[in-house]
Amino acid sequence: MSEPQKLIIEAGRTERHYWADLWRYRELFFFLAWRDILVRYKQTAIGVIWAMLRPLLTMVVFTVVFGKLGKFPSEGAAPYSIMVFAAMLPWQFFANSLSEASNSLVGNANLISKVYFPRLIIPSSAVITSFVDFLISGVILVGMMLWYQFVPGWRIFSLPLFIAIAFAAAMGIGLWLTALNVKYRDFRYIVPFIVQFGLYISPVGFSSSVVPEKWRLLYSLNPMVGVIDGFRWAILGGDVRIFWPGFLISNGLVLLFLVTGIWYFRKTEKTFADVI
């Protein structure tokens, strides 16, 4: 037996044990994510292929509409479809995380009203679930690179850094929406709107270099602009450049969302069981 730990429960007290508990329950992250993945594809005919089909078809449509019909320029020497897909990957990850996370607490209401564990685990594993989809659709990118015989440069090794930023963006905004959705169910309708709208105002179907220079700083207030630019910089290589001031603003916002998201979630999580 471990040494007895003393626990004090009081109104409004933030526990010192919280982060230790989070560590103690670390396996639950993966169990919940594993459950969601297992259940999601359990009664589907083509199973995991769904995770590939959606981004693939969106990519085809965007390539035709923006690249062929709209004649938008690609970035560097990369084929237009690869440029679109390099943005589609983080965007899908972000969008799925938002929808899954915001519904996760309400969907697990019975757990919340009957068992204690750090509530942060539930939206986090929703993000992990979306990350698995991200990895699966990553296979398509590899396939496309082989098809176009496109060899990425050394910058591809910096990709994990940008994945981490995408993670932070998904978690930060996801936590805000999750906590708000418990209290105000209106967010059930707001989130799909954000996701749909965001697809067009983020540089997914086109390169962010088509945005006029004087608007780029304003445009970078969308945290996904920084993430997508980073992904393109890392994957497409060549002479793709990052618009640094915008990139910094985007990432600063990501960090701000993450910190305040955790703060707001922690502040409200003790009342979840009462209002859910």
Place this chain on the structure above:
Amino acid sequence: MSDVVVKVENLSKKYILSHQSQEKYTALRDVMANGVKNIGKKLLSPFKSQHSSINTHPSNEDFYALKDVSFEIKQGDRVGIIGRNGAGKSTLLKILSRITEPTSGKIEITGRVASLLEVGTGFHPELTGRENIFLNGAILGMGKAEIKRKFDEIVAFAEVERFLDTPVKRYSSGMYVRLAFAVAAHLEPEILIVDEVLAVGDTQFQKKCLGKMQEVGAEGRTVLFVSHNMAAIKTLCSKGVVLNKGQMIFQGGIDESVDQYQGPDGLDKNNVLWDDIDDAPGNDSIRLKSISISPQRGSVIDIDSGVEITTVFYNKKAGKSLDFTLYLFTLDGVCLFETGIIISSSNDAAEGYFSTKGLIPPHLLNAGIYKINLIVGESQRYVLYKIDDVISFEVEHTATGRGSNTSRAPGVIRPQLEWSYEFLSH
């Protein structure tokens, strides 16, 4: 061994009852609408005092689920928490398990706590038994290695070896409960908190669960147990805490606690038990032992639940023809009906305890308070013992069969009749 492991000081939990909305969550629309209304009001009548804005928050009412509760639990104590529905038992357990936060007060807990407020929390119907053991174990706070180590033990306890790879949605309800309890029973906490989970499952399995919990207690671990089953509480617990309307009214040995709750002057008006047969109501022929009124199904007596009335009495003189009659009255003294059973008609009733049980079907009584008079008679002619107002009970309102009308229907009875209509012509 006498260390205090749970110390509760002035614990209160307040809920705000809103009479406006049915839903517990807030709609953003309302928050914004109220905000706009307030601004509008200020614009329209800027000199009115701030207090007028209170009116835009429709009647909110504070409700204390727990109020100023303090007690201590020592290591190795097995404590039964007793009280009627709504006395605050579940709220207390939820606060102790950190599911919800107290409004004020303080709790100090020393040791690892595991709580079992519901059997099978987190079970997913699509997953197999094996998968659910791992998932549920993780939710209850076990690590993967720990679950693996105990896996065979859990499966053996639940008796589901053959169905391990079947989705639990195909399990019978008995198997489901067994598996769920088995996982929880193999947690190894220093303090175990258990809500009314033994109410499910068959009798044999209930015994097995009680045995397992006794084992846990015997190992010197602390158990907090909530149940409406006083027999289970008496076997399992050594101490008791009695709650009534959010306040603690008694703490002490288990027998005294149960007595506080179930004795003649106890809180539990639906169950009366006379411990001493010589003090019990009765006479030279008949003595009452206990009367209990319970729902036929569910845990609350309401219009849909039906009512079960069980009376135990002692027949002191052998060789009679006994009959038992019950009269049901409204609170105003209107007799609803007389009903009863002939126990013997050939002068052969033995001396000793008899138990009678009468069932009032669902959808007969309307919501309200009812009183019972009893007569134990002989040969359907003579009264051996008669007692008026021996017990009363309340039938709670439900809106069954009333469509969108949720108010109480008028009348003493509320049958569900067969109705039909047809359209004849223009």
